[in-house]
Amino acid sequence: MAQGCVFPFRMMVVRRAPDPATVTIDKPASAKASVLPGLTWLLACQSAGEVLARLTHVGLPGPVLGMLILLLLLRWDAVRAPVGAVAEALLAHLSLLFVPVGVGVMTHVPLIAQYGIQLVATLVLSTWVGLLVTALVFRAMLRQSDDRAAEAGTEP
Amino acid sequence: MNDFVQLWVYLSTTPLFGLTATLLAYLLAQAVYQSVGQAPWANPVLWTVLLLALVLTLSGTAYPTYFSGAQFIHFLLGPAVVALAWPLWQRRNELRQRAGPLLVAALAGGIAASGSAVLIGWSLGLPQDLLRSLAPKSVTAPVAMGIAEQLGGIPALAAVFAVLTGLIGAISAKYLFDLCGVASAPVRGFALGTASHGIGAARAMQVNADMGAYAGLALGIQVVLGAVLIPLVARLF
Numbered sequence: 001m002a003q004g005c006v007f008p009f010r011m012m013v014v015r016r017a018p019d020p021a022t023v024t025i026d027k028p029a030s031a032k033a034s035v036l037p038g039l040t041w042l043l044a045c046q047s048a049g050e051v052l053a054r055l056t057h058v059g060l061p062g063p064v065l066g067m068l069i070l071l072l073l074l075r076w077d078a079v080r081a082p083v084g085a086v087a088e089a090l091l092a093h094l095s096l097l098f099v100p101v102g103v104g105v106m107t108h109v110p111l112i113a114q115y116g117i118q119l120v121a122t123l124v125l126s127t128w129v130g131l132l133v134t135a136l137v138f139r140a141m142l143r144q145s146d147d148r149a150a151e152a153g154t155e156p
Numbered sequence: 157m158n159d160f161v162q163l164w165v166y167l168s169t170t171p172l173f174g175l176t177a178t179l180l181a182y183l184l185a186q187a188v189y190q191s192v193g194q195a196p197w198a199n200p201v202l203w204t205v206l207l208l209a210l211v212l213t214l215s216g217t218a219y220p221t222y223f224s225g226a227q228f229i230h231f232l233l234g235p236a237v238v239a240l241a242w243p244l245w246q247r248r249n250e251l252r253q254r255a256g257p258l259l260v261a262a263l264a265g266g267i268a269a270s271g272s273a274v275l276i277g278w279s280l281g282l283p284q285d286l287l288r289s290l291a292p293k294s295v296t297a298p299v300a301m302g303i304a305e306q307l308g309g310i311p312a313l314a315a316v317f318a319v320l321t322g323l324i325g326a327i328s329a330k331y332l333f334d335l336c337g338v339a340s341a342p343v344r345g346f347a348l349g350t351a352s353h354g355i356g357a358a359r360a361m362q363v364n365a366d367m368g369a370y371a372g373l374a375l376g377i378q379v380v381l382g383a384v385l386i387p388l389v390a391r392l393f
Contacts, residue, residue: 130269130351141257
């Protein structure tokens with residue numbers, strides 16, 4: 001298990017190009033820091049989230065509660081430094097993590113073929129509707145709130 | 157020859173095969189993706205999946221056998237969701253200022269994506285259990301499965317629809333936004349994370365850090381909204 005988890009990380013760290021936008025803000029103390037403390041924090045937060053989800057029945061998945069817990073903990077430098085390096089490496093290769101589920105689509109090819117055109121049309125059209133509605137509403141709301149901020153004389 | 161067959165039979169049944177094949181296929185797809193300047197059609201998830209599906213089909217390897225190795229990568233989805241706290245924390249001030257627009261847009265986009273999927277699917281004559289599996293399609297795959305189960309849909313199908321939705325968004329969003337004149341990186345990122353969850357967010361993170369952070373935020377909000385609201389709304393029908 002540990003072998004399987006550590007292996008992709010090494011490559012992620014090596015392959016990651018420095019990112020100017022994140023280097024300036026809250027840069028982890030050492031980008032070369034070992035991945036183990038950070039990974040342990042992530043897993044500990046996820047475990048705490050899973051426990052909380054089962055105890056409170058809030059209807060939120062464990063990892064999401066774990067994310068909220070980590071968000072609270074990040075105000076401490078002792079958490080921030082190790083988590084930053086690992087989080088960036090992990091998120092840089094987020095695509096990879098969807099591959100196993102993605103390959104699972106092949107086991108449902110007969111069903112997709114059965115409803116072929118209707119299913120594809122539904123998925124494509126609704127995705128476009130979702131993308132456009134979100135983008136247009138967000139843009140309109142941002143303009144409105146930025147205008148209001150400008151009127152009040154504060155930085156938008 | 158017989159030795160080779162035996163060796164293959166051994167290799168293809170160990171978890172080592174699924175894990176190694178996934179990483180090799182991904183590195184290859186990633187190299188191609190970089191060499192064509194990260195063009196959306198070269199999406200690394202799409203091509204890795206197609207390549208692996210081809211290898212599994214040609215070698216006659218069953219999906220569960222493959223998954224026994226790939227599960228080590230699949231497992232990291234959980235820690236990756238937790239890790240989303242990092243880009244959020246980095247932009248905490250900006251996000252606090254924009255809390256109102258962010259929430260309204262996430263709600264509107266989530267309702268539009270889920271509602272239009274059910275409506276379009278229904279008008280095209282898709283059966284009930286498929287519609288129920290379609291409803292959570294813009295929530296990230298593991299969470300979508302849980303929601304579909306509550307709705308009386310088919311969890312495995314919900315995961316399939318979520319993955320396809322992610323791919324459709326990641327591949328087509330750039331062209332759609334260019335066509336409709338949506339230029340701002342935060343807006344594009346937030347829309348990608350809302351309508352195409354993790355796969356859309358992964359694409360956004362590769363394009364630029366600003367777009368990625370907003371996509372990660374959208375993904376997080378959508379998980380919360382979807383898990384709470386979709387079962388609630390579905391109870392009305």
